[in-house]
Amino acid sequence: MTVMDGPEITGYVERVRAALADLPPEVRNELTEDLAEHLAEVAAEGEGSLVERLGEPEAYAEELRTAAGAGVPVAAPNLDRRLAATMVGLRTRLRAADRRAGPLLGHATASDFLRPLRPAWWLFRGYLVAMLITVMTTSSPGLLPRLGGSSLAGLLLLTVCVAGSLWLGRRTPTLSPWRRRAVGLSTGLLALFALVGFVDLDQRRDGDGYYYEPSSAETPYIRDVFVYDGQGRLVPGARLFDQDGNPIRLGDPYCTDGTGVQVEQEKPVLPTYPYCPSAAPFRFEAVPAAPAPTGPTPVPTGPTVPTEAPTGAPAPTPAPTAPTAPVPTPPAAPSVPASPGAGVAPAPPVPDGVAPPVPAPTSPS
Amino acid sequence: VDTTQLLKGVLDLAVLAVLRDEDGYGYDILRRLRVAGLEEVGDASVYGTLRRLFSAGLLTTYVVPSESGPHRKYYSLNAAGRDQLARSGKLWRSFATTMDGLLDDRGMAA
Numbered sequence: 001m002t003v004m005d006g007p008e009i010t011g012y013v014e015r016v017r018a019a020l021a022d023l024p025p026e027v028r029n030e031l032t033e034d035l036a037e038h039l040a041e042v043a044a045e046g047e048g049s050l051v052e053r054l055g056e057p058e059a060y061a062e063e064l065r066t067a068a069g070a071g072v073p074v075a076a077p078n079l080d081r082r083l084a085a086t087m088v089g090l091r092t093r094l095r096a097a098d099r100r101a102g103p104l105l106g107h108a109t110a111s112d113f114l115r116p117l118r119p120a121w122w123l124f125r126g127y128l129v130a131m132l133i134t135v136m137t138t139s140s141p142g143l144l145p146r147l148g149g150s151s152l153a154g155l156l157l158l159t160v161c162v163a164g165s166l167w168l169g170r171r172t173p174t175l176s177p178w179r180r181r182a183v184g185l186s187t188g189l190l191a192l193f194a195l196v197g198f199v200d201l202d203q204r205r206d207g208d209g210y211y212y213e214p215s216s217a218e219t220p221y222i223r224d225v226f227v228y229d230g231q232g233r234l235v236p237g238a239r240l241f242d243q244d245g246n247p248i249r250l251g252d253p254y255c256t257d258g259t260g261v262q263v264e265q266e267k268p269v270l271p272t273y274p275y276c277p278s279a280a281p282f283r284f285e286a287v288p289a290a291p292a293p294t295g296p297t298p299v300p301t302g303p304t305v306p307t308e309a310p311t312g313a314p315a316p317t318p319a320p321t322a323p324t325a326p327v328p329t330p331p332a333a334p335s336v337p338a339s340p341g342a343g344v345a346p347a348p349p350v351p352d353g354v355a356p357p358v359p360a361p362t363s364p365s
Numbered sequence: 366v367d368t369t370q371l372l373k374g375v376l377d378l379a380v381l382a383v384l385r386d387e388d389g390y391g392y393d394i395l396r397r398l399r400v401a402g403l404e405e406v407g408d409a410s411v412y413g414t415l416r417r418l419f420s421a422g423l424l425t426t427y428v429v430p431s432e433s434g435p436h437r438k439y440y441s442l443n444a445a446g447r448d449q450l451a452r453s454g455k456l457w458r459s460f461a462t463t464m465d466g467l468l469d470d471r472g473m474a475a
Contacts, residue, residue: 031416038391038412040435045392053408060409067376067413 007176009039012050014177015057020065021084031068122169126162128190131197133157143201223251225273226280234280237272251275368405378457379403380414381423381442381450388441390429391415415440423449 013036020028039050046053054060101110130145134154138146145161147153172183227238240248253275274280372379383389383397395411418424423446429437442450 030420031413034438035412037435037438041390041392041437042408044434045396055407063407063409064413064416066373067410068417 008050009036009043011177012039012054012057012060016061016064018084019058019061023065031064118169119166122165123162125169125187125190126165127158128194129165130154130158130161132190132193133161135193135197224275224279225250226282227273228282232282234274234277234283236274236277238274239270239272247271368403372403372406372410375457376406376410376414377418378450378453379406380411380418381446381453384424384440384442384446385450388439390437390439393437394440418446 013032016035017028017032020031023031039054042053043050051057098109098111102108102112105113107113127145131141134145134147134157135141138149144151145154145158147157168183172180175183225238225240227235229235240250242248247270249271250273253271379398379401380394383394383401389397391412392408394415395406395408398406398411415424419426419440423443424440425443427439427441429439431437
């Protein structure tokens with residue numbers, strides 16, 4: 001005589017009780033309160049599993065129900081039974097879908113295709129657990145696990161979680177039904193967490209830019225500042241202050257000159273902009289005081305021109321000019337800021353200080 | 366009509382009968398019934414019947430510890446059970462006699 005180990009009997013009793021779920025609780029308890037002991041006796045009397053010797057728990061429950069005179073399932077099915085019926089129908093439909101989807105994936109069933117992928121899911125699950133711990137312990141989590149702000153601890157956490165997930169994945173089929181259900185439930189919650197996390201991440205990336213708004217000197221997106229005056233001329237050595245008179249520090253005073261060599265400016269107490277005049281995005285050549293015959297043509301019109309120009313279409317060029325006329329040139333030539341008196345410089349495309357000066361036609365024709 | 370159908374009506378009586386002379390635990394009772402010839406009887410039927418007879422107050426139970434296996438819950442007839450056995454037994458005999466007569470009249474030897 002051998003004593004069966006607990007889980008088999010417990011699982012069997014659970015399933016019998018589930019099949020009797022429609023009975024009044026006191027009747028059900030009366031019927032099954034010492035079922036486990038009875039099954040232990042049965043198990044001790046012979047060989048083979050309980051299911052082999054007694055049949056499926058559901059069939060056992062039906063026989064028990066009849067023998068105990070507890071009546072057949074009530075005519076009007078209660079919620080439990082309806083739920084059970086729904087589950088059975090759902091499972092049947094899932095199996096059918098499984099078989100139908102199989103050939104599309106080159107397998108008999110879709111689950112045949114998915115089964116070998118399970119270890120990959122276990123790996124990912126470990127990562128998700130690590131991320132869950134990160135999110136719970138870190139104020140601004142990223143994509144990599146971190147523990148107490150340390151990436152190294154985060155790496156360790158990731159390793160532990162992945163190893164644990166793999167171990168659990170291999171062991172899950174041997175767990176008792178209750179534990180298996182618990183694993184399934186927590187896996188579902190984890191998947192939900194992943195979904196929420198990724199949607200959140202995606203929104204932060206595409207969102208209103210709140211998180212990446214350039215607002216301070218630390219922001220890496222502004223490297224230099226170019227000030228143009230009302231005539232569209234680059235202002236060298238400009239200084240910026242805020243409303244309190246504090247200098248505004250933007251960018252970093254490093255400069256790559258034309259040869260690609262980094263030129264380090266001394267870090268001034270009071271920064272002057274631009275750091276790299278040669279890197280100005282727009283450049284307007286100083287035109288000789290005596291304009292060429294075609295001179296007046298480039299930008300005779302006023303404010304409306306530059307606002308249209310950014311579209312890059314050659315059309316907005318207002319005056320019918322010769323193709324050689326546009327003055328903006330690539331920023332290769334060294335900037336020659338016009339002296340204050342050189343009011344003849346003909347190229348001020350921006351009459352007001354708001355919009356940046358824009359080279360009107362970009363087509364090289 | 367198969368044996369299972371017939372059993373439903375008389376399993377109570379059968380269980381009471383095998384407990385008349387000797388107490389027994391669930392699996393033991395099942396074995397006695399099978400040895401006696403009721404081979405189709407199922408464990409769940411016997412267990413369910415025992416539960417029902419017990420809650421009807423016809424049986425008493427006691428647990429016998431075991432060193433080698435699980436504890437066993439023994440069922441025994443109490444006075445009400447013996448009374449029930451006597452009445453049901455009488456009913457069965459008259460019923461069986463009626464059935465025998467019916468079958469004999471039609472020339473079907475038992």
